[in-house]
Amino acid sequence: MPVVQIRERAVHVDDEGFLSRPEEWDEDLARALAEQIGITLTERHWEVLRFLRADYADRGQTPTTRRVDVVGGVPVKEQFALFPRKPGRKMAYVAGLPKPHGCV
């Protein structure tokens, strides 16, 4: 697993830059990761991120946009506004979780 330096911290990432050890994540790191993809975190972003972290801890899977909508209470349209173009991937990236499962 590659290791990269983010704000003088060494973190493990996969070959697309998603954190491969979710336990290395904290809120400072989230701010740095968000900055890398051009997002300034607002309170609403944090609500999404906290839901993602809690849901992952509970189920061991990165939640889908549908789950963030139905269970997390943030409509898909708003997810696109908060994390433009690719909300599923961007939410996972900033929350320090594995890239959401596709298929093949």
Added chain:
Amino acid sequence: MKHLLILGGGTAGTMVANRVLHRLRVERDFWRVTVVDRDDRHLYQPGLLTVPFGAATPEQLVRSRRRYLEPGVELVLGEVEGVDTARGRVHLEDGRVLPYDYLVVASGTSPRPDQTPGMAGDQWRRRVHEFYTPDGAVALHRRLERWLGGRIVVHVTEMPIKCPVAPLEFTFLLDDALRRRGLRAGTELTYVTPLDGAFTRPVARDRLGGMLEARGVQVRTDFLVDRVDDRRLVSVDDREVPFDLLVTVPVNLGADFVARSGLGDELQDVPVDPGTLMSRAHPGVFAVGDATDVPTSKAGSVAHFEADVFADNLVSYDRGRPMTRLYDGHANCFVESGRGRALLLDFGYDAEPLPGRYPLPVIGPLSLLAETRANHWAKAATQRLYWNVLLHGRPVPIPSRAPRREPAATGAAV
């Protein structure tokens, strides 16, 4: 006498019923095993892919469910109203009540065009089609027979869907069929997906990513549809894709009774432990096949590999022992690529699909992640294997564990 109740007599339900019966016979333990389904029509679902191209009719893909359940398994025909997990009972719509000791939810997942605004409107089965149901596949066949040219969009609404490679296969086969009829030049073909690529797992993406481009198919990624508006797909972030013919894969939802019974997640799939397949919320309730939330493909091969470990686990659980045969996400999928060729993918929760050879008895080793004629013929032979061997739940010398290959070196800088 213990009673095992299985809701659904399709691929997974049938395999599990037969497997458990064999296993208990070995133990000289005799339970009641009951399968509930709404009808006695077992559909070989992978065959639906060939119907739009006139290679099969739905009647050729349907056989009696009863005929493929071992003697000793009872088939009850009825619509499930709901599951009362507190009392261990299943209610049918006609008022019958079926008590159980152990329950297996094997009720699959279904395309639900009603979930996307505008999809199931007045253009449904006119300009907007799907091929995951017998009626839909036949209607699409009739439409394609009359096709003269224009814009065809093949579209995936949302993941996960059953047989996740089917829309890609459909695109390859459509390209091939249009070429043979001299209609390809006059047809603009576009593939629209909510994912970030046609193939998302890295090795499959690198090896197969060019297959659509090589066929002149345009690809639109990260497209999450908000609505179907007349002859356009409109995304949540206001992008548009126009079409003359839309072939969509609607959102897949588990059975409605799963939601009514409080057993489901946001897709009406049953959340289960990915190793034991037991419900996280309800001990003694299991789910197999497409009805679960496990992070692997919704595919017949998955049902087969799950059934392999399930019977042993159920017996262990019943005896108060730990369930030790954990399912590892193993799946394999043939991908028809047109021109009489196919690919074979083999993977698991933690095992990426990788190139190599796959040991298949009788037919011989097959190439993984490569387009070959042998793979095409093996896929064609699978239907006979399915009816004659796989459903019976007898041991087949196909490895049930996911591949243990060394992951490819990433070569990324440290």
